[in-house]
Amino acid sequence: MKKCWLLIITTMVVSFSIASCDQSSQNGSPAPQVEENSTANDSQLSVNQQISRTFGHLLARQLRKSEDIIMDITEVAKGLQAELECKRAPLTESEYEEKMAEIQQKIFENKAKENLSLAEKFLQENKKNAGVVEVQPDKLQYRIVKEGSGKVITGKPSALLHYKGSFINGQVFSSSEANKEPILLPLAQTIPGFAMGMQGMREGETRILYIHPDLAYGTSGQLPPNSLLIFEINLIETTEDSVATKNTENENSAS
Structure with a gap:
């Protein structure tokens, strides 16, 4: 179970990294860039800390780019910490996928209705x-x-x-x-x-x-x-x- 969740999170981050580059070329909006003027504290981070913090940035970019589903950042952070402590998640993977599918279907239907009205x-x-x-x-x-x-x-x-x-x-x-x-x-x-x-x-x-x-x-x-x-x-x-x-x-x- 733990490995599965880790795989899901990693896949989400990798997928988003690719998607954000594609989006910048399609709609003209630049993908989030790493600041050139890093703070002194950032330059003193160890390699592990740099990777860890960047991983957090990638997750945040994914959440920020999600126009349809707005996540509660506080709960996301709690979920990450709870998983690292081997605590049980509020939903099983199948329950999570089922609820996400329901939300996405509703969003899809609303978007279809809105776009049809705009088209006409x-x-x-x-x-x-x-x-x-x-x-x-x-x-x-x-x-x-x-x-x-x-x-x-x-x-x-x-x-x-x-x-x-x-x-x-x-x-x-x-x-x-x-x-x-x-x-x-x-x-x-x-x-x-x-x-x-x-x-x-x-x-x-x-x-x-x-x-x-x-x-x-x-x-x-x-x-x-x-x-x-x-x-x-x-x-x-x-x-x-x-x-x-x-x-x-x-x-x-x-x-």
């Missing part, structure tokens, strides 16, 4: 803006940023493109710019709103899609539940299948 409000307001086209009422919109002159997408071919995906608050969650190379994306494998929003798009065109969670990931996937997704797409090239050229369109319209 955003789309209602966004459709009033100049240049915004509704593909599906209150579900899917787009705005052309730069006109293209190449082939037109119809159906679900593969497309070579640059993209940037963000949330309503502007936080970027994914981008092809990270690798500085465009990606070849089969539209048949994308979320419904992405493929639908690219219909009629020409090579060379840049457009922004506004996708309701019902046409995105909804409450599944790794992103926050019921997130409205905003994609800025620059279409470079598309496959020959399921596309049309400007001349073909003119011929069809004339016949």
